[in-house]
Amino acid sequence: MSTASVPLPNWINYALLPLINLTLAFLVSGLVVWIIGENPWEALQLMLQGALGRGEGIGFTLFYATNFIFTGLSVAVAYHAGLFNIGSEGQAYVGGLGAALAALALDHYVPWYVTMPFAVLGAALFGAAWALIPALLQAKRGSHIVITTIMFNFIGAALMVYLLVNVFIVPGKMAPETRTFLEGGQLPKLDWLIAMFGGKLGPAPFNVSFLIALVMCVVVWVLIWRTKLGFEMRTMGLSRSAADYAGISYTRIVVITMLISGGLAGMMALNPVLGASARLQVEFVGGAGFVGIAVSLMGRNHPLGIIIAAILFGVLYQGGAELSFDMPNITRDMIVVIQGLVILFAGALEFMCRPMIVRAYQTFVKG
Structure with a gap:
């Protein structure tokens, strides 16, 4: 054997x-x-100190980790159904449009906790919509999901640049971005959470989207391992022939799985768009969609493993930035x-x- x-x-x-x-x-x-x-040992110490040694560093580490949790979950859901979604980057980018539209429409009238559910829904719907066409092409025409989702990353980037330059740009400004959201369209920081452990968050943009990401981890765990749909997805991922024999519709599972995967990727936009910058900007995803692939693989496509792997990559991002200052x-x-x-x-x-x-x-x- x-x-x-x-x-x-x-x-x-x-x-x-x-x-x-x-x-x-x-x-x-x-x-x-x-x-x-x-000195490798000194470099490791400086990296860990920069990422975890004070409240501000922890805040930045968890801010980055929040992005990777969403995109890691997106990749994991598709993986369990035998699909390899490479399009989380583009789905998150377009998801930012849904979140921004909710904030732009509501921030004048309601507080953030009223705007937040609409922003979550908008981000998820726009991300899912961007995954729908690759899903249909895979299910109906046999076009490989890897190729189509990669292509849609570039299409999504071009679409968003066009919208930010020609539609949403603030008159009189050169920067391709929307106006800054008012307080009713911003997710508040989690400074109280860092303060519980005796730290100060400082300028770190660690915000409520981290809690949303943790909730999504629980939702994905329940979906994959405690529901009929999750069983059908895992069956499809293990053996398509067995799934066909059991009467599981290939088209239905592919489309539903990719919609869920795209929705999770789209929700990643909540963190940088409503949490960090309070406006929709060009290239706000910053490669988090591709890092999510590594996070999912390293976390064995399980929500708990994804959280741990996302924090590790958050440490690498934040600690690496600090290290490059201390060791030129x-x-x-x-x-x-x-x-x-x-x-x-x-x-x-x-x-x-x-x-x-x-x-x-x-x-x-x-x-």
């Missing part, structure tokens, strides 16, 4: 293997840091290299250590 088919306990699959892969990624990263003439030799490009190594070991080389772990498990645990 090959090692790939040997069943392992969940604590190995979901904890030990990711930990080993992450350790290898940091060891290789440390070697790169040492080669350029810096470690440029922003070097931080991208470190992030790439984490993605490489956690994703592409995910099962590199599995044969060794299987042999050790069979030898020392099962005898």
